[in-house]
Amino acid sequence: MNRKEFLHKSAYGALGAVALSQWLWACRKTELFEEGDYSGKVVVIGAGAAGLYAAYLLRSKGVEVEVLEAADRYGGRLGKLEGFADYPLDLGAQWLHGKNSILGDLIKRTDTAISRDNSESRFWFEGELKRSTPVDIADAFSKEDLPDVSFLDYADQQGWGRGSAYEYIVEWAAGDQGAGAEAISAFWNIKEEENWSSGEADFKFEQTFFDLFNNHVVPTIADRIRTNTVVNRIDYSGSSIVVTDQQGQTYTADKVIVSVPLPILQDGDIQFTPALPSAKVAAFQKLGMGPGMKVFLKFSEAFYPGNIVGGAVCAAYADEREGKSGSDHVLLAFVMGTQAQKLTDLGSDQAIINALLAELDDMFDGAATAAYLDGRVQNWTTEPFVRGAYSYATVGVGESRKTAAEPIEDRLLFAGEAMNLNGHHQTVHGAVETAIREVTRIFESAQ
Amino acid sequence: MKKWYVLMACMLAGALTGSSQGFFVGAGFQQHYIPEYDKAIRSYNSGRPYLEEDHALIGAATYLEASFWGRVKQWNSGIQLSHSYSRSRSESCNFNTKLRFHQVQLSYVLRWLPKPDTPGPWYYFDLHVGATGTELSRMINGGSVSVDDEPLRAWGGGGQLGLTFSFPIEINKNRSGELFAGATFLPYFYSPNAEPVIHQTKGLTSEESGHMITWKIGIRACYSEKRKQRTE
Structure with a gap:
């Protein structure tokens, strides 16, 4: 075989190798498990x-x-709650926390309508609604070098805990994690989320x-x-x-x-x-899983400026109209931890609604009761087969x-x-x- | 990092100070085998029955290379820079997704040459030592995926060792061609953000590091002063 012949054969051999390689590659499994792999x-x-x-x-x-x-x-x-407003409401989980997830793909695949929740929050701080507070509490609990103590104990150490103007803003930060501020660990809360990969933005379903x-x-x-x-x-x-x-x-x-x-x-x-x-x-x-409830309050007008953070009865109110196609004004009281337990202990849905209206009246000079149309309590704590909101990391977990x-x-x-x-x-x-x-x-x- | 710069400087000096020089430009086909990526893609496919088409494993890639050679006695040595691009698609109603994988390899290449009066050779062995850098990203419905308005990418890298088998083709005094086939092994390929890009989770299906094997085949054109000197 001379050089020319050798090169010809090499070229043909190369093309054959590419074709064989592609064929073998195409035969490789593209799924971890397939039909028939398990028969039990x-x-x-x-x-x-x-x-x-x-x-x-x-x-x-x-x-x-x-x-x-x-x-x-x-x-x-x-x-799902239908008929309460002119748009459907989520009785339970309602925010998609980041779109980079398996559900993000399902939503796109099924052309399900969602929108980013861009609603603004006001903080109930020192008897006034403010756009921000001197200490950014959410940011303070996002740091990685926090000690393994409860949110509330850490807040006490920092001088913005019990009895301070921040007390119920700290409660809101804990409630966002499904917990009371006295129960959730500042350290483990961050540690357990270190693999979070879906994104920070929240989305709502139409x-x-x-x-x-x-x-x-x-x-x-x-x-x-x-x-x-x-x-x-x-x-x-x-x-x-x-x-x-x-x-x-x-x-x-x-x-x-x-x-x-x-x-x-x-x-x-x-x-x-x-x-x-x-x-x-x-x-x-x-592991922790504390009390939690959602209370939907329907009003004739939106006297509130969006979301409200830091109430002593409910640390987190959210404007439910955000991301929905409808005109009804519904404010969601998202109550977690100790606050949810206190409201549950009132004994009736009406008592819970009254307590929330009283707090809103205090914030908005009686506008809540004046505009109140209807209310609905979804108490996950008293659901016999649920008994709480969602899991969280306790101190020393x-x-x-x-x-x-x-x-x-x-x-x-x-x-x-x-x-x-x-x-x-x-x-x-x-x-x-x-x-x-x-x-x-x-x-x-x-x- | 400092050692790495020193090594690169030595490699470059070796290539540039040779008694003769040459440029090689090549193109071809490259195949990747990245087990940790495969795991994540397989899990992605199995976990999403709502997709009409599976993502293919990342494999076939287009391959381009450029190298600059110097010669020291019986050895050619040079720096080779190569790039490969591979993609994997899954198309469903309302949902087209594509993974894009770029790989850049920078290698120090060493080739033994026979004495000028020796006939042949018909082939050369090139030994490659170098580093690989990769970028993996995803597109959905034609747009790049971002998380919180930041593009979602997975960078990766590792040291590599490769061997290429080349068949020279004479064209004229200064120009020649080569058919080549080779393989590269990365014993430690670190790509910590690949699972969030492929599978949209972290720590569920695959490890942050593993190994990677690539094999390639192609053709390169060579311009070499060496040939001119030989005939003169």
Whole structure:
């Protein structure tokens, strides 16, 4: 073979190598798991965002799945209020926290209308509504070198805690994390969010967050959801897992995804056989999930300037009309932690509404009561199968969230916002991420 | 960082102080294998049943290179700069998404040459030592993805070792061509923000670092003073 022949053959060989390389490349799997990769049966306990999405994923790959929901409806902490205003309202989660998430893609794919929440806030500070305060409290709790003490204790150390004009602004900062200021850790709150990647901007749905799931996730699994099914026992001692509900009906599965709200696990509503490891039970207890409620107040006019921060009864009011197509004036009282407990202790929805109106009257010289039309209380604390707002990092929580989320024998799996280890706990997309994690685990266990 | 600058200065000096010099410009096809990216893309596809089409794994890339050579005795040495571009698309109703991956490689290249009176050779082996820098970004529906008004990008990098097999083609005294095929290995490829770009999470599906292998094939044109000197 002379040089010319060699080069010719090399050129042909090169083209062949490229073609072969492309063909081999095209044969590589583009999915982590595919239909037929897992043939067992899965029971999902809880039809919140995580449970619904897990079932949706499993069903899309042809896996036999059943979703058991204790309440009489699906959605968990997603809910929709219609008829109260001339636009729908979110009873539960309503803000999409950043668009760079799996739900951001779903929203674009389904052409769901959302808009950035650009509403402005005023601070109730020293008896006046102000655009800003001398100390930026939100910024103060965003720093990475804070000590492992509660928001309130840290605020005390800085001189803007209990008894100061900032007290309820600190409460607002904690409430934004679903907690009372006396319970959430300044250090772990930031530490647990270090992997946050979805973006800081908040977005609102023209319809509701619930609609996103109801229209695009639920349809393929609607026939697999059993509501009014309160699970109280999971026996994983045998080769199959036996789930028993309050009526004594049993469901057998190869894998179980537990996606119930944290208080259900903390309060021991579900009896596990054998008992869960003590470290896991301790981790459930160490995580926080405090009281929370949303109160919708409808007015004949918008006497308020947008969002209001720092009230002693409710530290966060939000203008619900923002991002909605409608003309009704609805102010949302977003009440968390100690404030939510105090309002719950009043004993009735009307008493709660009256307390909020009194505070608004104080801020706006009686304009609230004068313009008041209607109110609706959604108290997540008293919802029997929820019992709180969302999870948060308590003082000294350490790696408890990781321990809480660990699977048992790769058969008993834990999902939901409280089990998110990627910085997106407290969010709906965080709950969905845990569904992906646990479904992946199911498929990987079969390989 | 200081050591790196010193090394680069030595490489450049070696290339420029050779007794003869040459320029190579090449183009071709490059294939990437980045396991951590693959994991994130696979999880992306599996976790989004609502997409009509899967994202392809990042693989085939267009490849361009330029190198500047000097010669010291039996060795050619030079600096080579190359760029490759790869993309991966997924098209669904209302939702077209594209990953774009750029790779820039800067290498010190060493080639052994036979004595002038030796016939041939038909091929050369080039040893590459250098560094890689990468940029990964996403587009959705034709627009670059940004988070809080900041473009979302994943930068990556690592040291690399490569071997290229080249077949020279004589054209005239000063000009020649080469067919080449080669592979590069990055034992430690650090790309901490890749998962947020690909999978929109961090710490869920893949590690911040891993390894990368690339292989390439192409053709390069060479202008070399060496040939002129040889005939003279």
